[in-house]
Amino acid sequence: MNKQNAKTAVVSAGELEEQKQYVSRVHSAISALYNGKPKACVITYGCQQNVADSEKIKGMLELMGYDFTDDRFEAKLIIFNTCAVREHAEDRVFGNVGALKNYKREHPDAVLALCGCMMQQQHIADKIKKSYPFVDLVFGTHVIHRLPELLYKTLTGKKRVFEIPDTDGIIAEGIPVKRDSDAKAWLPVMYGCNNFCSYCIVPYVRGRERSREKAEIIKEFKTLVSQGYKEITLLGQNVNSYGKDLTPCVSFAELLRELNALDGDFRIRFMTSHPKDCTKELIETMASCDKVAQHLHLPFQSGSNRVLGAMNRRYTREQYLELIHYARKLMGDELSVTSDVIVGFPGETYEEFKETLSLVEEVKATSLFTFIYSPRKGTPAAEMDDPVPASEKSKWFKKLTDLQERISAEQMALHKGKIYKCYVYGKGKLADNYVAARNDGNLIIEFEGDESLIGTFQNIKVIEPLTFVMRGEIVKEKQ
Ligand code: SAH
Ligand code: SF4
Numbered sequence: 286m287n288k289q290n291a292k293t294a295v296v297s298a299g300e301l302e303e304q305k306q307y308v309s310r311v312h313s314a315i316s317a318l319y320n321g322k323p324k325a326c327v328i329t330y331g332c333q334q335n336v337a338d339s340e341k342i343k344g345m346l347e348l349m350g351y352d353f354t355d356d357r358f359e360a361k362l363i364i365f366n367t368c369a370v371r372e373h374a375e376d377r378v379f380g381n382v383g384a385l386k387n388y389k390r391e392h393p394d395a396v397l398a399l400c401g402c403m404m405q406q407q408h409i410a411d412k413i414k415k416s417y418p419f420v421d422l423v424f425g426t427h428v429i430h431r432l433p434e435l436l437y438k439t440l441t442g443k444k445r446v447f448e449i450p451d452t453d454g455i456i457a458e459g460i461p462v463k464r465d466s467d468a469k470a471w472l473p474v475m476y477g478c479n480n481f482c483s484y485c486i487v488p489y490v491r492g493r494e495r496s497r498e499k500a501e502i503i504k505e506f507k508t509l510v511s512q513g514y515k516e517i518t519l520l521g522q523n524v525n526s527y528g529k530d531l532t533p534c535v536s537f538a539e540l541l542r543e544l545n546a547l548d549g550d551f552r553i554r555f556m557t558s559h560p561k562d563c564t565k566e567l568i569e570t571m572a573s574c575d576k577v578a579q580h581l582h583l584p585f586q587s588g589s590n591r592v593l594g595a596m597n598r599r600y601t602r603e604q605y606l607e608l609i610h611y612a613r614k615l616m617g618d619e620l621s622v623t624s625d626v627i628v629g630f631p632g633e634t635y636e637e638f639k640e641t642l643s644l645v646e647e648v649k650a651t652s653l654f655t656f657i658y659s660p661r662k663g664t665p666a667a668e669m670d671d672p673v674p675a676s677e678k679s680k681w682f683k684k685l686t687d688l689q690e691r692i693s694a695e696q697m698a699l700h701k702g703k704i705y706k707c708y709v710y711g712k713g714k715l716a717d718n719y720v721a722a723r724n725d726g727n728l729i730i731e732f733e734g735d736e737s738l739i740g741t742f743q744n745i746k747v748i749e750p751l752t753f754v755m756r757g758e759i760v761k762e763k764q
């Protein structure tokens with residue numbers, strides 16, 4: 286997107302004002318339709334970007350007069366915010382929506398709505414239109430801010446509402462947000478993706494990259510800090526592209542430094558970084574900013590340069606390793622690396638898969654998110670020859686997860702005796718009198734402690750690394 290388009294993509298104050306009027310209209314419509322406050326159930330699939338969108342949806346629904354429930358069978362409004370990244374994610378949505386057919390028949394006054402990335406695909410919207418007649422409202426990723434208007438039309442009109450404009454995407458500021466947690470918050474800094482990795486649907490359903498103005502991000506960040514949020518995660522499909530479309534340009538590293546300099550006791554996280562745009566400046570910024578978590582989520586996807594080329598990732602294994610070595614040099618053991626890996630990309634050979642295994646050995650990630658390749662309609666990879674059978678891919682996948690399990694255990698063992706500043710986020714699972722905390726590297730450490738510690742930072746010494754969590758004890762000073 287060029288700079289001019291990026292500007293015109295911002296939703297105007299007038300449009301947002303119009304939506305406010307629809308908020309009042311929905312308010313009146315639901316008081317006429319239902320006895321008392323109706324309940325809404327918002328079910329979210331997919332990544333943090335979707336979680337952040339659902340928090341906006343809930344923010345708007347609250348204004349419109351809805352209460353909330355986790356039980357879809359007592360809701361007057363059920364919204365599925367869907368993900369399209371793999372077939373499995375889509376199958377789950379179809380299954381769950383299908384299971385509501387009877388509920389809708391017995392409760393004709395309930396509204397069933399579908400939104401999110403899956404709905405942004407025309408073939409899916411068509412399928413819903415044809416085969417799921419009990420779905421009342423379908424809307425795409427670029428019109429979330431118009432929920433009041435769309436819901437009003439659904440509640441008062443006779444027809445089903447489908448609103449899926451195909452645009453490069455918009456930025457809507459000032460939407461109310463009802464956050465799921467009082468302690469950690471998601472803060473999208475940019476939307477969309479321009480990378481078009483050959484297997485990935487995200488650029489098609491989320492539009493082009495567009496950055497929020499730095500001043501808007503700082504304003505929201507300060508509000509979060511003043512509200513007591515201690516862990517704030519900056520979100521973007523590729524945060525390293527942040528600010529390239531702004532006038533004047535701002536780098537993501539610059540944004541991090543400005544946020545780091547704000548007053549308050551908080552920790553900044555961010556995801557996801559793309560190796561092709563991950564700069565040494567960013568790594569240096571992570572190392573030098575005391576409030577920026579020493580956690581780098583840097584997906585490599587494959588260890589074979591041929592496969593990386595076919596994936597259109599635009600970096601090599603060697604370039605990836607150089608970044609990891611540089612980050613480890615600056616941040617040492619404090620740094621936690623996590624990554625995403627795809628097994629069974631079309632045409633990947635066993636030899637090439639073994640290169641992924643050897644890269645996994647070299648990277649020594651704390652943990653990996655591993656996926657078997659899933660063809661996505663409309664992407665270049667879906668048209669490629671894919672001769673390796675699913676059963677074979679499953680065997681490779683098992684090899685990969687076994688290897689990472691060993692590496693994760695080795696990595697965990699290195700933490701024994703170390704002391705970390707940790708954010709205590711909730712009750713523990715190891716025992717009734719335990720609470721759970723996260724260190725900078727996103728590792729979970731549980732320790733004996735009172736629930737009053739929840740919401741504070743504490744220094745915790747690791748006593749015993751277990752498989753996924755570590756057992757620790759509270760200490761006075763970080764040594
Ligand atoms: N923007 C992020 C990740 C977005 S999707 C990035 O570029 O790293 C999260 C992960 O899902 C990807 O990193 C990839 O590992 C996986 N993924 C995406 N499309 C996939 C597909 N078609 N099949 C299997 N895994 C996929
Ligand atoms: Fe998908 Fe690649 Fe964009 Fe990540 S960078 S969202 S994997 S296209």
Ligand code: F3S
Binds near residue numbers: 334
């Ligand atoms: Fe899924 Fe959309 Fe996120 S496809 S992974 S919810 S951006």
